[in-house]
Amino acid sequence: MRDQDLSEPIRQQVLEAIAARRPLRIVGNDSKAFYGGDCEATARLETAGHSGIIDYEPSELVLTARAGTTLARIASLLAQHKQMLAFEPPSFGGQATLGGSIACGFSGPRRPFAGSARDFMLGCKVVNGNGELLNFGGRVMKNVAGFDVSRLMVGALGSLGVLLDISLRVLPMPEAELTLAYSLPADAALTMMTALAARPWPLSALAYDGQQLRVRLSGAAAAVQAAARQLDGEVDLYGDTFWLELREQQLAFFQQPGDLWRISLAPATPPLALIGDCLLDWGGALRWLKTAQPADSVHAAAAQAGGHAICFRGADKTDWIRLDPALLALQQNIRSAFDPLKLFNPGRLQR
């Protein structure tokens, strides 16, 4: 698909939707249609055609691209300059677009050590629910002028506006990477992850798949080798594949039947008493759970442990997320501030 700037046509579609009071379902390549609540809008607002890399300067560590640009294309360009999207977003078979990834706010295994999607967000151009083209943030790393609306857009599932152009901070690829593996039971793996993360090892991922704890080291080759010697684990020759399959949710764990829950907790939280298979990422701060247990039990167990649960892929979307009532009321006010007619993706995050 050729690069094109569809900002104005997209804005026109929003203006028409405003005039007709017709809600819109914002769609890139639809690679994450499974995520979030059921969108109640039938009219589609296509963004995949709004694509292309607008600006990229390796010495600035900043890339600006249109929302419809695929992550695969961005990653390929960055790799030519030995740089990367350090939050490791999943590309879902190469289909994921930048806009969709930011709207969902997904981050991969490197997240606890490098930062999340929102941490790398520098600025964006959006169309709000009044049909206005707005620019927030910028292309520099330090910027505290005005409210941080750019980061607010991350994970908002399109409910605050249509993302058009996005500026992200990028990072250099590490010179070397190495994965160590340890066969351990779950509680010992959790203890080891906690201990490792408290020390200045050059870590870039810590995950436990139910059998093996994997530790990814990144940095200068000499530093990675020195750390590996001291940590005394078995070198996993297929480490790179493991991290890729974890990021892309292609491991066997993700193929099992049952709803897939994403539970966010303080990393040292002991295993939750929930029936099902569990995979630990982010050094224990992210727990993927495959279970047939009712939503109520999963939400309650996560809340009791001081965290929260989201039904990431599930048959029943009615109870996929829970918000504190006071926060929900505030979020509704914020939504109205951006999209007073509730045109964008109604039902996806909130009505």
Added chain:
Amino acid sequence: MTLPLDFIQHCQTLVGVDNVIADQASLRVYECDALSAYRHLPELVVLPETVAQVQALLKLCSEHRMPLVARGAGTGLAGGALPVEGGIVLGLSKMKRVLAIDPLNRTATLQPGVRNLAISEAAKAHGLYYAPDPSSQIACSIGGNIAENAGGVHCLKYGLTVHNVLQLKLVTIDGELLVLGGSGLDAPGYDLLALAIGSEGLLGVVVEITVRLLPLQPQTQVLLAAFASVEHAGAAVAAIIADGLLPAGLELMDNAAIRATEAFVHAGYPVDAAAILLCELDGLPEQVEADSARAESILQSNGAVEIRKASDDSERKRFWAGRKAAFPAVGRIASDYYCMDGTIPRKHLAAVLKQIAELAEQYQLSVVNVFHAGDGNLHPLILYDGSRADDFQKAETLGGKILELCVAVGGTITGEHGVGIEKLGQMCVQFQAAELQQFHRLKHAFDPHGLLNPGKAIPTLHRCAELGRMHVHHGQLPHPELERF
């Protein structure tokens, strides 16, 4: 304006008589923050000690439609904590306890009045520290850091405040206590944590903060490189980043800054250099060794005339001593100075510094440059003499021009100090009317009556339309190529 007696009495009942300041002499302490050129005596200062008191006070203010300004240590440099007319100041300095250090989860939970440096001091026993380190970290409070999304030398590698906070407890203007963020690395729904950080006290009052702690790095090395021109130093900064190095700190000082600091702390700086770069690298010894060698080679090939490598910890501290004392050092050579805070894309460093020098000459004022080169965050210090008529106004006009220059090259008017009242005029340069209106609608979603720190951070459209602070000269707009309304 005098506040209604029943309001004052109600405040006294809520927090105790000793925690309410109403006499003129004591109020004087709160009339400004570190931007002391702007002062306004508050009507009343209230110093709550508990979350419940903050909730009750905000509810009271809401009922009385009483504007209020939350204040931490008062080290802000943009007038963000300047009292507003007819309003009260909510001082959070008595809420200064470190509530918990959780070494297993690597977090610290704090009251807003805890000093930035005190967090790392409390965490040190566990081999951990809090990374964001604003220059005022010995005095500034974490609550204020949240309000301004403060930065510091180590931001290039370790991020700003927003990257290092996990959870906030925020009291809304109605007195409701909200928990933003979570004990994990994210929370469901909108990222209100990111929105609250840097919101300059316009959305709520932060009463508890949980920050992320990092392991202390085993080794740190600092290189000091001298350059015969600022252009070469600027090019070296870009080359270091482009080569894939991510220094923990990358700071630039121009000749005026080198001379001022050398005279003050005798760090042994090369006083003839046009600019020096301080490049800090940290990590495992093997990482530091590899990075130092690479940095040295890049600095050399980009025109460094001299490179020194700190041979031990005391020399490393000496290299930093000058940089850290730069502001007081400049205070010795000028009766007053005005610190600016713009960020630019790094590639424009040399050109912008040149234009700043030209502007300084035009306004017949001296400018000293010492700044975070790694992230393009400039801090030109404009020297002036407050006792001379019009000198401050001249400094302020020059400062505004510098910020507008930052916007013109694709940067921003504030990197870490905030907008406060200082940069309201330049907000009208950086943002269009529709964007400012969106900010106001967002503010309204939290604070419908506009009671929290009113008149700060986000200019009214009326103000922008008046061009009051846009420094229009003979009717000519600065940077006419930029779209305005």
